[in-house]
Amino acid sequence: MSSEAVMETSKKQPVQKEIEASSEQKNIHSQDKNLSPIVTSTQLPAISNIEQFEPAKTKAIELSIPKTTELSISTSIDWIAFLGFAITAVIVIFTSRQTMKQSIEVIKSQEALSRDNAKENISLTKSELTASNRQAWINTLRNDLASFIAASNVIWDLHRVKDGRDQVLAELKKPEYAMGELFEWSIKYNSALQNAEQLSAKIKLLLNPNEDKSKILSNLLDETMQVVKNKKDPTSLAQKIIEVSQSILKKEWERVKNLT
Template identity: 30%
Template sequence: METMMLGVYKIPEITINSGIDWLGICGIVLTALIVVLGTWTTIKNFKNTTLSQEAVAEATSNRQFVHIKAENVAKNRQEWINGLRSEISNFISACFDVRSVYLNQSRPTGLVPELFEDFVTVENLERELKSKLIAAQGEARRCLSLIELYINPEEQASIDLVKTAQEIFHRAGDTSFNLTWECDDLVKIAQGILKCEWERVKQMV
């Protein structure tokens, strides 16, 4: 039996490569940068979107506030217009009531004061007319006061309105005073004021 011998002439070298894998590291770093950049972009876009939405919401809120304020002012001015119109109408009516009472006072009753019954009747009639006169004058004075409070004392048209109304009030019982004519002038002045105010209201809404 032949014997075989294996000879080892050189010990094999075991090489351990401990070098750095720069390609792998670059890939990891690049991936991290992409993630960070994506996150930063998302946060920035979210912040910009939030700020934009807040700006839009604030602008909308401001517009609504201005609109509501304008509507409230317009509503108040409309009530002012209606109030002044109503008081001028009531004032004219009260002044004609004053004129009516004065005319009734100057009208002969046809009664004979010498008779006791007629004397009592005349006395009651005079008392009734006096009571009506006081009530009519009081109503006219009330309306005149409201008109004076409604108007702007710095506007010429308002000054003319009050001046005319005061003259009508003081001379309502004077039969020589053309009450109808003066009341027509009062209405014309009031119409100019109300028209001007109505134009202001239309510009607000």
């Protein structure tokens, strides 16, 4: 072999070793990726070039975390819609207050009207009651006066009847019959006298003792009773009683008309 051939062979050997070392390193890398057991230094083949050795790289584990959904909230204000809502609310509140105010005014006016009507009704009731009572008083006084005048005439008539019968009974000379007739007459007389006195007292109770006309009428009643007891005609006194009574009744009737 020539020297040139030896030199060429010596040049190829280092290159061949580098290629082999590179292939072994790739095998080691592939074993690391397959998670092979850790290889000690005794198991590694001889490597001529230590600087070309690279330590095994561990596989990086990536965790994939799903992204959360992002919510976008718009904080912008629709001023047109807001103003519309505000105006509507103000109108509703104002209308409600006006309606409430009007309702309160109506209620107050109705209460005032009711009070006025109640007062008017009470006033009318009092007036009507007073008028009714005065009218009843007038009717009672008129009836009692008429009954008193009639009762006084009955007493006067009884006296005249007795005077006429006394003469007849004396001529008959029958004392038993005369006693019977006198007893019957006494009963009638006492009843008529009692009735007249009762009517006189009732009339006086209906009169106002502080009024002049009432005082005059009361005196006429007493005078009439005294006249009939004395067997005198009460006709003139009865006429005076009628005149004074008409004046009193007219005055009371005017009061009743003013009340109604």
